[in-house]
Amino acid sequence: xxxxxxxxxxxxxxxxxxxxxxxxxxxxxxxxxxxxxxxxxxxxxxxxxxxxxxxxxxxxxxxxxxxxxxxxxxxxxxxxxxxxxxxxxxxxxxxxxxxxxxxxxxxxxxxxxxxxxxxxxxxxxxxxxxxxxxxxxxxxxxxxxxxxxxxxxxxxxxxxxxxxxxxxxxxxxxxxxxxxxxxxxxxxxxxxxxxxxxxxxxxxxxxxxxxxxxxxxxxxxxxxxxxxxxxxxxxxxxxxxxxxxxxxxxxxxxxxxxxxxxxxxxxxxxxxxxxxxxxxxxxxxxxxxxxxxxxxxxxxxxxxxxxxxxxxxxxxx
Numbered sequence: 001x002x003x004x005x006x007x008x009x010x011x012x013x014x015x016x017x018x019x020x021x022x023x024x025x026x027x028x029x030x031x032x033x034x035x036x037x038x039x040x041x042x043x044x045x046x047x048x049x050x051x052x053x054x055x056x057x058x059x060x061x062x063x064x065x066x067x068x069x070x071x072x073x074x075x076x077x078x079x080x081x082x083x084x085x086x087x088x089x090x091x092x093x094x095x096x097x098x099x100x101x102x103x104x105x106x107x108x109x110x111x112x113x114x115x116x117x118x119x120x121x122x123x124x125x126x127x128x129x130x131x132x133x134x135x136x137x138x139x140x141x142x143x144x145x146x147x148x149x150x151x152x153x154x155x156x157x158x159x160x161x162x163x164x165x166x167x168x169x170x171x172x173x174x175x176x177x178x179x180x181x182x183x184x185x186x187x188x189x190x191x192x193x194x195x196x197x198x199x200x201x202x203x204x205x206x207x208x209x210x211x212x213x214x215x216x217x218x219x220x221x222x223x224x225x226x227x228x229x230x231x232x233x234x235x236x237x238x239x240x241x242x243x244x245x246x247x248x249x250x251x252x253x254x255x256x257x258x259x260x261x262x263x264x265x266x267x268x269x270x271x272x273x274x275x276x277x278x279x280x281x282x283x284x285x286x287x288x289x290x291x292x293x294x295x296x297x298x299x300x301x302x303x304x305x306x307x308x309x310x311x312x313x314x315x316x317x
Contacts, residue, residue: 026119026122026123026124026220026221027123027221027311028112028116028119028123029112029116029307030112030314030316031109031110031112031113031116032109032314032316033112033307033310033311033314033316034108034109034111034112034113034303034307035105035106035108035109036105036306036310037108037302037303037306037307037310038104038105038106038107038108038109038303039101039102039104039105040101040302040306041104041108041298041299041300041302041303041306042100042101042102042103042104042105042299043097043100043101043104044298044302045100045104045295045298045299045302046093046096046097046100047093047097048294048298049291049294049295049298050089050090050092050093050096051077051089051090052287052288052290052291052294053096053291054080054089054090054091054092054157055073055076055077055080055089055284055287056284056287056288056291057153057154057157057252057284058070058076058080058157058161059073059076059283059284059287060248060249060252060253060283060284061154061157061158061161061252061253061256062076062283069161073286073287077089091156091157092153092156092157094169094170096149096153098149098170099145099146099148099149099150099152099153100149102144102145103141103145103146103149104299104303106137106140106141106144106145107137107138107140107141107201108137108303110136110137110140110141111133111134111136111137111201111205114132114133114136114137115129115130115133118132118133122220123220124213124220125209125213126209126213127206127209127210127213128206129209130205130206130208130209130210131202131203131205131206131209132202133205134201134202134203134204134205134206135198135199135201135202137201137205138197138198138199138200138201138202139194139197139198141197141201142190142193142194142196142197142198143190143194146193146197147186147187147188147189147190147193147194148186148187150189150193150251150255151177151185151186151187151188151189151255152170152173152174152177152186154252154255154256155167155173155177155255155256155257156170156173158256158257158258159173159257162257174186188254188255188259189250189251189253189254189255189259189265191264191265192247192250192251192254192265192268193251193255195244195247195265196244196247196248196250196251199240199243199244199247200240200244203236203239203240203243203244204236204237204239204240204296205236207232207235207236207239207240208232208233208236208300211232211235211236212224212232215228215232224304226301226304226305229297229300229301229304230297230298230300230301231297232300233293233296233297233298233299233300233301234293234294234296234297236296236300237292237293237294237295237296237297238289238292238293240292240296241285241288241289241292241293242285245281245282245284245285245288246269246281246282248284248288249272249280249281249282249283249284250265250268250269250272250281253268253272254268
């Protein structure tokens with residue numbers, strides 16, 4: 001009997017192959033889900049990390065050309081709390097919160113939209129493709145949201161450090177900026193912002209994509225624990241800080257109340273180098289490092305978890 005040919009029905013399909021087939025391709029995230037999950041993640045993250053952003057901005061605005069007002073991070077926190085209370089560390093939060101939700105929504109929405117077009121037949125994205133998708137997402141968020149949001153935020157924080165603050169709140173501040181400077185007053189430092197956000201997200205998504213591919217290996221459907229995602233996000237955030245802090249310093253100067261003394265982004269960079277030296281380009285690195293690592297870790301954890309929930313209630317396949 002063993003030597004006779006065995007009849008196999010043409011309708012027979014091995015169970016192991018049928019079960020394994022779907023696992024060969026990673027699921028794509030619908031841009032609509034990415035926009036919603038990104039917005040939720042951005043709003044929660046900024047409420048947690050804003051005080052470190054405030055301190056970073058204050059130290060960057062504390063130029064060496066004038067007598068330094070702060071002796072360091074702790075002194076900046078101490079003076080702010082003594083002068084304005086703990087709430088002083090959240091001055092400017094409203095402007096950043098109003099922008100953080102759409103910023104993260106645009107970032108993840110654009111990233112998923114572009115990456116879905118670039119993934120291979122198994123749904124895998126290479127590190128270089130992740131970098132390019134991140135670059136596109138960063139430029140989009142810079143033009144649509146970040147530049148006007150950051151300009152208003154920096155003006156608010158800088159205004160508080162003046163002898164007679166003139167902005168009474170978010171809407172009043174925006175009205176005053178547009179009344180005095182026109183709509184372009186909310187788009188100061190656009191070039192620096194595009195360079196900063198583009199490089200920022202390119203670096204972060206490159207690192208995240210590389211780490212995810214390394215962790216998943218040949219199994220694109222392998223689940224990643226939220227703590228692992230947070231660790232990957234923190235690493236991506238740290239790399240981006242050291243990679244583009246000089247652009248962040250230039251952007252902050254170009255958006256401050258004294259931005260008129262700079263003719264252009266290049267002129268700002270030249271004057272900082274001439275009058276303050278190369279170290280000035282890394283002002284606020286320590287507080288920014290702490291904030292960004294926590295920021296990126298929190299955002300990616302929340303984003304991934306919200307996407308999982310949306311996949312269960314919003315079927316897009």
